[in-house]
Structures are given as C-alpha cells and as structure tokens.
Amino acid sequence: MARILVVDDEIGIRELLSEILYDEGHSVELAENAAQARASRLRARPDLVLLDIWMPDTDGVSLLKEWGSQGLLDMPVIMMSGHATVDTAVEATRIGAVDFLEKPITLQKLLKTIAAGLARPVVTTALATAARQMEPRSDHTQPLTTSPMSGAQEPVADANNSLLGSITLDQPLRDARDEFERIYFEYHLGRESHSMTRVSEKTGLERTHLYRKLKQLGIDSSRKKNTST
Numbered sequence: 001m002a003r004i005l006v007v008d009d010e011i012g013i014r015e016l017l018s019e020i021l022y023d024e025g026h027s028v029e030l031a032e033n034a035a036q037a038r039a040s041r042l043r044a045r046p047d048l049v050l051l052d053i054w055m056p057d058t059d060g061v062s063l064l065k066e067w068g069s070q071g072l073l074d075m076p077v078i079m080m081s082g083h084a085t086v087d088t089a090v091e092a093t094r095i096g097a098v099d100f101l102e103k104p105i106t107l108q109k110l111l112k113t114i115a116a117g118l119a120r121p122v123v124t125t126a127l128a129t130a131a132r133q134m135e136p137r138s139d140h141t142q143p144l145t146t147s148p149m150s151g152a153q154e155p156v157a158d159a160n161n162s163l164l165g166s167i168t169l170d171q172p173l174r175d176a177r178d179e180f181e182r183i184y185f186e187y188h189l190g191r192e193s194h195s196m197t198r199v200s201e202k203t204g205l206e207r208t209h210l211y212r213k214l215k216q217l218g219i220d221s222s223r224k225k226n227t228s229t
Contacts, residue, residue, distance in 0.1 A: 002047035002118050003027045007037040007063075008080065009055045011206075013103075017050060018209055020107065021114075025177060029204040034058035041067065046075055048117050051097075053081035053088060061088065064095050076117040080105065182217045189221065196221065 004026050006017045011032070018028045029046065031037040034057050040046070053060040060079055067073040079092045082103030089100040098117050101109065169176065185203070192198040200207045214221045 001025045001027060003029070003044070004114070005029050005031060005037065005040055005046040005049045007031045007034070007049065007055075007060070008052040009033060010052075013052070013080075015206070015209055017110075018205075020110065022213075024111065025173065030206060034060075034063045037063060038066075041072055048114060049075060049077045050101075050114075051077050051079055053079055053084050053092070061092050061095065064092060064097060068096050076120055078113055078117050178217060181213070182219060185214060185217065185219055189219070194222065 004021055006014055006021070006028060008014050008017070009032050014030045014032065018030060021028045029040050031040050033055055037049075037051070041049075051060045051064065058066075060081075064073070064077060064079070067077075073096045076098040077096065078099045078101060079089065079097045080101045080103060081088070084100075084102075092100060098120055099113050101113055185199070188199045188202050192202065196207055196210065200210050203210065205213065211221060
C-alpha cells in the first residue's frame with residue numbers, strides 16, 4: 001500500500017481518483033491547490049504524487065520546479081492535464097516528472113502508470129519509509145521494556161495496537177482492510193467526539209468522501225447523545 005497525494009483543483013477529479021486508489025488499497029491525501037500540496041508535502045513525504053498542471057494559484061509545473069529547487073522532489077510525480085501541449089509535458093519530464101497522464105484518464109492507463117511510477121524509485125521509497133518509521137509519534141513516544149530473554153529493549157503494546165491484534169490475517173486482503181479501516185475510523189470518531197470536521201482533518205479525507213466511507217463500513221457517524229445526569 002502506497003501513500004499517494006492527489007493535487008487537482010476539480011473536486012470531481014479528486015473524489016474519483018481517491019475512490020479508485022482506495023479500492024486499490026492505497027492511502028490517499030487530497031489537495032485542491034499548490035498551497036495545500038506544499039503543506040501536505042512538508043507534513044510527510046508521499047510515495048507518489050498525481051499533480052494537475054493547470055491550477056488557479058500556482059500551476060503544477062511551477063510547483064514541480066519549486067520542489068526540485070528545495071530538494072523536495074524525492075518522490076515520483078505524475079503530471080495530469082486535459083489541455084497541456086507536448087512541450088509542457090516534455091518540460092515537466094525534464095524537470096523531474098516520471099510520466100504524464102492526459103485527461104480524461106482511463107482506469108487501465110491510470111493504474112498502469114501509477115504501478116510503473118511506484119516501481120521506479122525503489123531505493124528512494126525504501127529510504128523514505130525507513131525515515132517515516134523513525135519519526136516521533138504525534139501522540140506519545142511508545143514506552144520500551146527489556147525482554148527477559150535477550151535483554152534488548154522492545155516496544156510495549158498499547159491499547160490501540162491490541163485492537164489491531166483482533167484482525168485475522170487468514171482472510172482476503174479486502175476483508176482485512178475493511179476491518180482495519182473500521183477500527184481506524186471508530187478510533188478517530190471516538191477521539192474527536194464524533195466531530196466530522198476534526199475527523200476529516202485528522203484522516204485527510206474530504207467530508208463527502210468521509211461520510212461515504214463510514215456508510216460503506218457500516219459505521220454510525222452521528223454524534224452520540226450524553227445520557228449522563
């Protein structure tokens with residue numbers, strides 16, 4: 001499963017690509033302009049970026065140049081456009097884009113191009129994954145305990161990790177993913193007191209897609225009434 005950043009000012013394109021990529025098992029973050037894309041890139045390095053060329057604030061080629069000049073172009077970027085010329089596509093590739101998709105994008109072409117992009121920077125992706133694993137946790141640092149057998153320090157399982165232990169691996173991938181997503185969203189709903197705005201911010205999903213995802217998983221998204229007196 002890869003972390004994919006989709007940057008496009010058209011909400012229909014973002015939602016369509018998001019649903020397709022989620023169905024393929026990827027983690028998706030959405031950005032509607034260059035400003036949101038910059039913030040997302042600074043929060044965490046994606047494994048791949050789908051970047052629209054024509055956007056109202058900063059066009060995709062300019063953003064690509066900016067990332068390159070700042071040393072942030074260490075992930076495969078696939079450009080998208082329905083109006084770009086051959087010269088624009090060639091320039092984007094010269095700057096650092098790994099491929100170009102012309103809109104409307106067919107499902108087969110999209111998945112084939114993404115698979116090729118993810119397979120291309122094997123070393124870079126591996127290093128980035130290792131770096132993400134070394135990043136401090138946002139909630140707390142996981143405590144360590146000494147193993148009685150080896151004397152080595154091992155992580156102590158917390159309550160959230162124990163929940164994941166309920167997922168059996170002896171089932172189809174789609175079913176296991178649904179179980180994980182159900183636990184994931186129920187955790188964030190409880191933590192944010194069923195505030196869909198905060199859950200949307202925490203999970204990186206737009207509200208419309210978040211409601212659709214919760215309904216698909218059979219999760220009640222309504223705010224629980226406090227029955228205490």
